[in-house]
Amino acid sequence: MTFIALGYADLVIASLLLLLSGLLSIFLRLKIERQIGIAALRMVIQLMLIGLVLKFLFQMVSPLWTGVAAAIMIALAGREAAARQKRKFSGWWTYGLGTSSLMIACSIVTVLALTTQIRPEPWFDPRFAIPILGMILGNTMNGVSIGLDRLMSSAVEGRAIIEARLSLGHDRVRAFKPLVQESVRAGLIHIINAMSAAGLISLPGMMTGQILAGVDPTEAVKYQILIMFLIAGSTALGTLAAVVFAARRLTDGRHRLRLDRLA
Amino acid sequence: MLSIRNLTGTGIGPIALKLAGGEVAAITGPSGAGKSLLLRAIADLDPNDGEIMLDGEERLKMSAPSWRAQVAYVASETSWWAERVGDHFEDKRAATQLLEQVGLGESALDWSIPRVSTGEKQRLGLARSLMGKPRVLLLDEPTSALDAANRELVEQLLTGRLGEGTSIIIVTHDPEQAKRLKAKRYHLEAGLLEATP
Numbered sequence: 380m381t382f383i384a385l386g387y388a389d390l391v392i393a394s395l396l397l398l399l400s401g402l403l404s405i406f407l408r409l410k411i412e413r414q415i416g417i418a419a420l421r422m423v424i425q426l427m428l429i430g431l432v433l434k435f436l437f438q439m440v441s442p443l444w445t446g447v448a449a450a451i452m453i454a455l456a457g458r459e460a461a462a463r464q465k466r467k468f469s470g471w472w473t474y475g476l477g478t479s480s481l482m483i484a485c486s487i488v489t490v491l492a493l494t495t496q497i498r499p500e501p502w503f504d505p506r507f508a509i510p511i512l513g514m515i516l517g518n519t520m521n522g523v524s525i526g527l528d529r530l531m532s533s534a535v536e537g538r539a540i541i542e543a544r545l546s547l548g549h550d551r552v553r554a555f556k557p558l559v560q561e562s563v564r565a566g567l568i569h570i571i572n573a574m575s576a577a578g579l580i581s582l583p584g585m586m587t588g589q590i591l592a593g594v595d596p597t598e599a600v601k602y603q604i605l606i607m608f609l610i611a612g613s614t615a616l617g618t619l620a621a622v623v624f625a626a627r628r629l630t631d632g633r634h635r636l637r638l639d640r641l642a
Numbered sequence: 643m644l645s646i647r648n649l650t651g652t653g654i655g656p657i658a659l660k661l662a663g664g665e666v667a668a669i670t671g672p673s674g675a676g677k678s679l680l681l682r683a684i685a686d687l688d689p690n691d692g693e694i695m696l697d698g699e700e701r702l703k704m705s706a707p708s709w710r711a712q713v714a715y716v717a718s719e720t721s722w723w724a725e726r727v728g729d730h731f732e733d734k735r736a737a738t739q740l741l742e743q744v745g746l747g748e749s750a751l752d753w754s755i756p757r758v759s760t761g762e763k764q765r766l767g768l769a770r771s772l773m774g775k776p777r778v779l780l781l782d783e784p785t786s787a788l789d790a791a792n793r794e795l796v797e798q799l800l801t802g803r804l805g806e807g808t809s810i811i812i813v814t815h816d817p818e819q820a821k822r823l824k825a826k827r828y829h830l831e832a833g834l835l836e837a838t839p
Contacts, residue, residue: 542687543721543767548711548774557723633686634706 484617522614526566566618651690668820671830685715714776720767
């Protein structure tokens with residue numbers, strides 16, 4: 380089996396389907412034809428640009444450019460994780476917490492995978508490093524943002540309980556333990572579900588992509604299993620880091636609950 | 643001896659107060675005057691400044707958890723984190739003794755929290771705070787949800803603790819309660835504390 384390259388004409392044919400949904404919107408007065416058009420245009424431009432960027436990166440094979448690309452990806456993921464929060468710390472704290480947790484977890488796991496399991500030559504080869512980091516980052520970001528969101532809202536809602544425990548002489552670790560546990564659990568549920576459903580309900584994207592590119596399915600499955608393990612590890616690490624950092628920021632050295640630090 | 647000097651915090655202060663072992667300070671004042679904030683500041687639950695000493699030892703020299711174990715704040719509305727009453731008490735035998743003193747039996751330890759009434763929670767909350775044998779009690783309207791008979795039980799329990807040298811600062815709207823506890827009386831208004839004759 381070989382890889383079948385697509386021509387631009389093929390894309391034009393496929394875009395007729397988009398036209399169809401636009402026409403449906405007009406006939407049914409859904410009033411989303413403009414949105415469909417803009418979203419499709421954005422998607423095309425963004426993907427073409429990223430295609431060019433990746434092509435440039437892959438040609439360079441430079442640790443500097445790979446590092447720059449990774450840093451930008453992590454910064455954007457941190458921004459997205461912070462933007463999803465209902466309750467935030469004042470200032471840059473939420474962004475800082477989210478981004479540093481993502482950076483710690485995703486770089487450890489990605490570097491580990493590249494140097495000990497996938498072992499491209501050189502290990503930072505962007506053709507491997509960037510897609511692997513991207514998959515790990517996207518999933519870890521979900522865990523971090525769900526975990527943080529859960530911790531912050533349960534601290535606000537559970538204020539009286541936390542302070543009752545502190546009043547009894549419990550330290551902040553003990554007072555926050557159930558909240559931390561519950562928040563980490565919430566952050567990990569989606570990856571547990573993804574692992575349980577993999578292969579039965581959904582064919583994971585990377586595996587599908589490799590199969591389309593002509594890779595033997597059993598080989599593609601091995602890659603997918605590896606990626607799932609990496610994602611699970613990174614999500615657990617990142618979520619735990621973010622939740623623990625946030626729990627510390629919600630309290631102070633005198634073991635007080637500091638909801639005044641929320642915006 | 644609890645000694646408070648120059649205590650300031652959100653909405654209160656500067657406040658000075660001295661209380662010997664076995665003494666009671668009863669604080670009255672309009673809603674929003676800062677009565678609860680004062681108790682919370684003494685317990686170090688909110689950011690605050692000032693010098694507080696317990697038997698000659700500076701509060702900041704102690705870790706906050708051990709300070710709060712000795713200077714116990716009991717909120718007017720108690721909060722519970724586990725499913726059963728008993729899960730909130732480590733030493734079940736000591737708990738049973740205390741529960742009997744507030745008119746509840748050993749069986750209360752098996753009660754499920756959502757089924758406990760407000761008045762029962764108030765007595766359970768006081769018993770829970772007394773478990774660690776604190777040297778100072780900061781009580782925020784501890785009998786507000788109680789009938790006369792149960793209020794009397796709680797006051798008896800408090801009087802017993804006073805006899806053992808515990809100091810109490812109590813926020814109460816009931817002048818008779820202050821009299822029964824032989825309290826020194828104070829009035830808090832706009833965050834400032836004044837002794838009343």
